[in-house]
Amino acid sequence: MSDYKALQEAVLKGDIKTALEQTQKAIDAKDVARDVLDNGLIPAMDEMGDRFAKGVAFVPQMLRAAKTMQECVKLLQPLFAEGDITSKGKVLIGTVKGDLHDIGKNLVAMMLEGAGFTIVDIGVDVSPDKFVEKVKETNPDIVGMSALLSTTMPAMPETIEALKTAGLRDNIKIMIGGAPVTEKYATQIEADSYASDAGSAVAKAKELLGIS
Amino acid sequence: MNSSANFYRPLTPANVKRIDETARQILKNVGVKITDDVYLDKLAKLGTIVDKDNGIVRFEDGWLDEMIGKAPHRYTAYSRDGKNDLHMGSGEVYFANGGRVFRILDMNTGGYRLTMLRDIANTAMLVDKLDNIRMYFIACQAHDLKPEFYHLNDFFEAFNHTTKHVMGGCTDIDGAKQVHALASMIAGGDDNLAQKPFYSIITNPISPLTIEGNTLSIIEYCTQRGVPITCAPATIAGATGPATLAGTLAQLHAEALAGVALAQALTPGAKVLYGAVANNMDLRTMELTMGSVEMGMMNAAAVQLAKLYDLPIYGTGGLTESKRPDIQAGFEKNFSNLMVAMTGADLIHLAAGMLDSGNSISYEQYVIDNENIGMIQRILSGIDVTDDTLALDVISSVGPGGNYVMEEHTVDHMMDQFFYPTLGVRSNFDIWEERDRPNMLKGASDMVLKTLRDCHECGEGVLDIELTAEIEAVFPQIDNI
Ligand code: B1M
Numbered sequence: 173m174s175d176y177k178a179l180q181e182a183v184l185k186g187d188i189k190t191a192l193e194q195t196q197k198a199i200d201a202k203d204v205a206r207d208v209l210d211n212g213l214i215p216a217m218d219e220m221g222d223r224f225a226k227g228v229a230f231v232p233q234m235l236r237a238a239k240t241m242q243e244c245v246k247l248l249q250p251l252f253a254e255g256d257i258t259s260k261g262k263v264l265i266g267t268v269k270g271d272l273h274d275i276g277k278n279l280v281a282m283m284l285e286g287a288g289f290t291i292v293d294i295g296v297d298v299s300p301d302k303f304v305e306k307v308k309e310t311n312p313d314i315v316g317m318s319a320l321l322s323t324t325m326p327a328m329p330e331t332i333e334a335l336k337t338a339g340l341r342d343n344i345k346i347m348i349g350g351a352p353v354t355e356k357y358a359t360q361i362e363a364d365s366y367a368s369d370a371g372s373a374v375a376k377a378k379e380l381l382g383i384s
Numbered sequence: 385m386n387s388s389a390n391f392y393r394p395l396t397p398a399n400v401k402r403i404d405e406t407a408r409q410i411l412k413n414v415g416v417k418i419t420d421d422v423y424l425d426k427l428a429k430l431g432t433i434v435d436k437d438n439g440i441v442r443f444e445d446g447w448l449d450e451m452i453g454k455a456p457h458r459y460t461a462y463s464r465d466g467k468n469d470l471h472m473g474s475g476e477v478y479f480a481n482g483g484r485v486f487r488i489l490d491m492n493t494g495g496y497r498l499t500m501l502r503d504i505a506n507t508a509m510l511v512d513k514l515d516n517i518r519m520y521f522i523a524c525q526a527h528d529l530k531p532e533f534y535h536l537n538d539f540f541e542a543f544n545h546t547t548k549h550v551m552g553g554c555t556d557i558d559g560a561k562q563v564h565a566l567a568s569m570i571a572g573g574d575d576n577l578a579q580k581p582f583y584s585i586i587t588n589p590i591s592p593l594t595i596e597g598n599t600l601s602i603i604e605y606c607t608q609r610g611v612p613i614t615c616a617p618a619t620i621a622g623a624t625g626p627a628t629l630a631g632t633l634a635q636l637h638a639e640a641l642a643g644v645a646l647a648q649a650l651t652p653g654a655k656v657l658y659g660a661v662a663n664n665m666d667l668r669t670m671e672l673t674m675g676s677v678e679m680g681m682m683n684a685a686a687v688q689l690a691k692l693y694d695l696p697i698y699g700t701g702g703l704t705e706s707k708r709p710d711i712q713a714g715f716e717k718n719f720s721n722l723m724v725a726m727t728g729a730d731l732i733h734l735a736a737g738m739l740d741s742g743n744s745i746s747y748e749q750y751v752i753d754n755e756n757i758g759m760i761q762r763i764l765s766g767i768d769v770t771d772d773t774l775a776l777d778v779i780s781s782v783g784p785g786g787n788y789v790m791e792e793h794t795v796d797h798m799m800d801q802f803f804y805p806t807l808g809v810r811s812n813f814d815i816w817e818e819r820d821r822p823n824m825l826k827g828a829s830d831m832v833l834k835t836l837r838d839c840h841e842c843g844e845g846v847l848d849i850e851l852t853a854e855i856e857a858v859f860p861q862i863d864n865i
Contacts, residue, residue, distance in 0.1 A: 272590060275623050275672075279623075279670050323525060323531055352486050369671075370670060
């Protein structure tokens, strides 16, 4: 087993170029892909998680580290044995009909992606029909809806209704969020989960799918 | 002209130029995304460089200068009674409340609730009575209304509870049309309204560098009818703008100039304010922080950028992260209001009433901010130095060891030299105890109650009763409260 210090350093810095070089070096040295992941990349991300929790790393650093790790995983992909990596789950996410605010939604998507979820981002001003169409097309585990206007919140229950009518509701979990949205509202419209910020969106998504 | 405005300069002249040059490069090389084919064709005909496949519009320097050259340097935002006509571009600094929140800190319960139509009526009444808030912004979303008629009702309540100039946003062109029809009835016809427009419309580009077709159609509709507009970027450093203040300013300046130029291309001579609502993320957590100190610095710098083109500006100040009218609210609000005022902004919106990073309002905060703005106005009016104010004569006549209490000179100047707070507590200690230890917040609460009670007692609204009846006949959708 090689020493993954340089790789870990690069992941922590979010230096994609060096991280890929280091990953390639490990591949060339015939390291097992699973080892690179378990002893190189994952401990680096754990370290980043710690730093973030202590407040010494900021969100952009964490997102860059996650992105760096993903790029390395892509490089390792063909070498993994079956069962080496599993996506945490697929999240389809969009801002609801009539609403163009997307900063919060994008952050939530980035954090989920960083945490290992597969993201299908369907953009802003997404009608209930479009949600239905995209769910059929991509078959996600979780459907995430964001609304920043109190006036577009009613599009959330409309979308849930449309998913029900299309017979898709039972196969998916629904998570909602956005500044005017509340836990109470989530209960009221029978969404499965509410998250108040991007960090808790990750925790809630894991909870919904029963993973840690 | 206020003598202490144009005093604070966060940017050196050389740096103003560098930011401006960067913005012009952005407009020339990166361009602005326009999400509407009809407008892309129209703008191609009007002389911009259009890349239709990618929906990008680019502005050559010559074109940009020609368009910006058409924008009025001065115009008046009229009040309905002539008492608060605001002369944009005159050097005066005007403060206004801010708009369209969804939550209010309710003084009856001490908790937060969703805003209702009555909150628009009440805040309009407050602004009408508060001397330092010179224009009324539609303060909040009326959650007790049907979406189709938000704007009709918002603006009706605003017009019916203040004669000051009203500014607000419209979700779509239908809203803009309804508001125009309503205002036109009040003005006694489209021509009268175009002559003395007593409301303005806010629109926004979407940072980075995107403008919706819907936004352009509202701009075109309003400016062609003489209604002033702004197209104000709310660029967020670290999210929708670069993490550097200079980078965010360059992008915001490009977006704001694009708004002015496009308005002029669609309607030459359109009354338009260069808009700036700069703010930033707290990068530790990715929380939006509209109350940051950098917000004040950037919005002050934006005034310098607008003034490079001699354009009047829709500036921003007075925001706070705090959820209550407290110490944090006090200093965050006053930093930015003061900085932006001292740079010489024509209009500072969001300056009164706001809490909670731009998401909430409180009535108490309106009256507290009104008082703080009074102090800022006092700072702006400066220290006037004349033979009379130098007071050599009276100093000579009083001489060593006397006092000035009963001098005529004192009586002559007691009203023109000092700001007298109404809410700030100034009594000596014993009197303070005797009066049951008053504090500013309690005073603010009492003042809100009294103002609203007086207004409710004095009748329905400020619009003529017959006119109101006519309006209600024409617009049955108006839910007069
Ligand atoms: C799926 O699961 C999840 C889980 C968690 C989820 C989630 C989904 N989605 C979000 N979360 C959560 O995690 C995120 C990260 O921690 C958080 O996301 P947030 O989105 O809350 O937080 C972001 C990281 C930062 N926050 C934001 O990005 C919003 C900031 C504010 C200033 C804001 C902005 C920037 C904009 N705006 Co708009 N805007 C305001 C906002 C006021 C404010 N102070 O918040 C608000 C929301 N806007 C408002 C309004 C009225 C409008 N805006 C409009 C436009 C815009 C801009 C284009 C200028 C710009 C958006 C740019 C963009 N690309 O998104 C217009 C509407 C356009 C439309 N149809 O959508 C317009 C109508 C303005 C107008 N012309 O009059 C107000 C809403 C009032 C209401 N009724 O609810 C508003 C409160 C400002 C105000 N006081 O007027 C959490 O909520």
